[in-house]
Amino acid sequence: MSWEQIDLIRLAGNFGAGMDGEAEMRIGLFPPIDRDRIDIVGNAALRGAALALVSKTVREKGAAVPGLCSFLELAGTPSFQMRFSESMLFTQG
Numbered sequence: 001m002s003w004e005q006i007d008l009i010r011l012a013g014n015f016g017a018g019m020d021g022e023a024e025m026r027i028g029l030f031p032p033i034d035r036d037r038i039d040i041v042g043n044a045a046l047r048g049a050a051l052a053l054v055s056k057t058v059r060e061k062g063a064a065v066p067g068l069c070s071f072l073e074l075a076g077t078p079s080f081q082m083r084f085s086e087s088m089l090f091t092q093g
Contacts (some may be wrong), residue, residue: 003031012044 009030011019021038024030030038041047051058074080 003033006037008037008039009033010039010041010044012041016040017042 010016017040019040021030021035021040024038025032048058048062052062074084
């Protein structure tokens with residue numbers, strides 16, 4: 001998949017809360033893309049839990065999610081460690 005095919009990048013949790021998008025592009029974490037395509041959502045798990053408490057519709061949507069997901073053990077993939085390490089070589093622009 002190319003970056004052009006990605007409509008939106010959502011950064012959640014503490015990882016995302018401390019980011020501003022521009023800095024991530026400078027160090028090479030993201031390619032130079034329109035800043036509007038990066039959404040910093042903060043504590044998405046807490047927000048989702050709160051919505052599920054007050055909305056039956058959200059609870060029903062959430063109940064369907066496990067059936068749509070699959071687990072992939074990346075550490076067991078032979079090329080993963082090498083590709084992951086190579087991807088961590090950030091650049092400064």
